[in-house]
Amino acid sequence: MSTSLLGYDMPSPIIVAPTGAHKLANPEGEVATARAAAACNTIMVLSFGSSCKIEEVAASCDAVRFYQLYVYRRRDVSATLVRRAESLGFKAIVLTVDTPVLGRREADIRNKMVFPLSPNLEVLMSLDDDVGTEGGSKFERFARETLDPSLSWKDVEWLKSITSLPILLKGIVTAEDARKAVEAGVAGVIVSNHGARQLDYAPPTITVLEEVVKAVAGAVPVLVDGGIRRGTDVFKALALGAKAVMVGRPVFFGLAARGEAGARHVIEMLNRELDLAMALCGCRSVAEVTRRHVQTDGDRIRAML
Template sequence: MLTDRSTNKTLQDKGSNIEALAAGTFDASLCWKDIEWLKSITKLPILIKGILTSEDAIKAIEAGVAGIIVSNHGARQLDYAPTTISVLEEVVHAVQGKVPVFFDGGVRRGTDIFKALALGAKAVLIGRAVIYGLAAKGELGVKQVIQMLKDEFELTMALSGCCSVDDITRSHVKTEKERFICRM
């Protein structure tokens, strides 16, 4: 209980009110069938963002999406959500090439782009890095961020012996799981 010092009355502590925020922000009625409805009102390709498991990737394909974005939305909603790089390969394998898989989350360096492509992503999204550049230096900052990522990516390719993006393969990266197995 809290006390209002000016009136000396006891106040009810309603906490952070996160439950009310969630109720007002998220529509609990959303389901996979909503993709069918969305497809009925547009000819645009439907990409679904927030896929973190093979099960959801398969459901997304069954629902008819044109592409999947592996994303944990910056892990802002659930601090225990898996990192996107740790689940990317699982989703890519589940999709079996039926739709492109895009990668979103934690891309800060050219090596991050390289790793995501090596694990099967067709492309990466670089939203947060671009926002940082925009906040720091406006349009020039965005251009600098993109150039920095491009330069780092090309250097990583060169150091890995890759002359083109098509040369980047799974053999170019080792996951934490593989590192653990190698130590045993």
């Protein structure tokens, strides 16, 4: 199952997606997740919304990590975060491009969601203090006041101009955008609809993966996330051309259940399941998982062969 991503070797093509506020799941937060990922020798993408300080996560264990970023109205904040990640040895920047504005998360609004804002964003946090329960979701207001809705390809150029780290774009779901991403000089494309948390009726990522892979034509690795819950899901993504998958909520759930050990268990379970799927499909390496191993019917995967 061994895979190499941006030159980093991993025992399997499964990495940890960026999700914010791990302290909601476990008091150790992202430090526990980072240790779980490191124990599995895989890459964790640390969210901008980490509830642990970036420095704390970096010091917690030795591992290859990527840093996930948004473009804020205040470019100096984005730039400072990039510099911090760079100096702490993060190996790539994952720029999430599907959130120029936050989707309307009605459950969060109804529940008056209190999202523990990240200690890494002190400069943006003063506006948060006076948000009472009146305003519905605290996170929604934070996003509205800080994210830059004018996000465009120019910002990718800008990001390239301030960092030498490779940049991956997260949130691509069309061939057109995938081609533009490659033209813009990114190091990787991540097919994602933010776990369907942004817009209802956004296409399921597995249904657009292949068109993105074709458009990218091997120029850079294509990753995918969203609904990867079983080793067979990883297998299907590989068959449709993904280099690796990212897993978000399952890791979060493992963390909630049993902290570091739980998050580690989830990754190991997916690894074991992928191992089994590959063995039973006669694949001795990820390179042997090919398009011929899945049958599709319109948007649906019909069978694995």
